[in-house]
Amino acid sequence: EAQVTQNPRYLITVTGKKLTVTCSQNMNHEYMSWYRQDPGLGLRQIYYSMNVEVTDKGDVPEGYKVSRKEKRNFPLILESPSPNQTSLYFCASSLSFWDGGVRAFFGQGTRLTVV
């Protein structure tokens, strides 16, 4: 089954404790991206990756890191989480960014709370 898998689904952590949210897709997609969703703000893009070893900042990259060492995985790293990073996070993938007609697949979301 084609899917994007995020882990964990829920996470409560303390300020400053490094964490990683994993994202994996099984569709051999080139394009992957991370978003955060906050009430009244819609989704905001954090980082995206056009392919292996190619990543770039989205609209709200501060406080986040990503890596794309292999095609299927695109982890989101919070080196020193702060309470303003409490949010709902989504990972998404699509076959190719340039092939805009292809649908994007979203993971189930990770609800992060930083206390």
Added chain:
Amino acid sequence: ELKVEQNPLFLSMQEGKNYTIYCNYSTTSDRLYWYRQDPGKSLESLFVLLSNGAVKQEGRLMASLDTKARLSTLHITAAVHDLSATYFCAVVGYGNKLVFGAGTILRVKS
């Protein structure tokens, strides 16, 4: 800077009625997406609109794009309860960034 505005942000409608959700964006773009999100769930891709005048339809939903007016519409025909969800439009901007609108919460009442 690309800004995407949806309106209305909340829409309560009766079953069987028609309505339109609007998505305006501030800078030139040739790609616009519509997504649906059910409460507590992830996003589901509905439509991709790639050119001026593009129209896509699926079931009771029809989306269109006017790139000159920087406007997309999502038209709902004869609404049914199953359409209750939050609908987002998203636009590709400079530097391949994807910018979402704030979302429209749609509630269809019996």
